[in-house]
Amino acid sequence: MEPRMIAFLAAGLGMGGAAIGTAIGIGALAGKAMEGIARQPEAAGKIQMSMIIAIAFVEAIALYALVVSLILATK
């Protein structure tokens, strides 16, 4: 196998694995946020804001994997 083949394969697999982790993380996060809002609808604004900030953190990790896979796929 040439190195380029393995690089393309690694790019796809790496991003796929990162997408799985991100989806699980954001799903759990949003679920807990919905529970919090259902419990106390007055705090919906604050809970929503904190949820969006936490989603940005989790998504950043998936985007690190995206950058690595883009570097792998274009070499």
Next chain:
Amino acid sequence: MNVLDHLRQEEIYPLKIGGLDLNITNGVITLWLAAILVFVIFFYLSRRLKLIPGRGQNIIEIIILFLRDEVASQLRHGRETWLPFIIAIFFFILINNLLGLIPGMSSSTSNINVTAALALIVFAIVQIAGVVKHGLLGYLKALVPSGLPLPIAIFMFPIELVSQLAKPFSLAVRLFANMFAGHAVMLMLLSLIFLFRNYFILPLPVLGNTVVLAFEIFVCFIQAFIFTYLTTLYIATAIEGH
């Protein structure tokens, strides 16, 4: 490799000063345009401030009040000092992100150099704010949470140093990757048309692109807000200590 080359920036005017590669590219023109737009918007909207605001003043007032109440409320002491900087960062990044969505314009924040420059500015400001407030030795002491026994404090010190370096890096990569991924997805959808060499595929890329464009507008606002919020968080942590 060949597809993503469309997202590169092309030189418009080559300019070399003292061996530095200061070519004027598309991204530089977009940065200048964004700066001029931000200045023009704020200048003309503050000309005649009315008590009952008109449309333009209302929109900007909503955003500024949101920034003041939600974002700058983390700074307990120096809110008036830092608020202009926070508003400037937010609007500059927002206009830069939004200008990249106009068809035909190149985007400046989908370039790692621009976001790295912004993150370096934030890093310098955070360190200088901390050192000015506490003094150099006091700032190094304020990095570690207070009230820990000595071995754990010595162990935490390199971890805190690394995290201080990793935070601007993550700011830069987060903004760059979000913007770049949006443009790359739109590019991939449109190159489906060239791949199939057939006009029957046309509804899929066009509708998909419209949906992605709507999502990208949302992402622009969110990413500008996240950058501003994290900048304020780091400044608050540096000023007030743990």
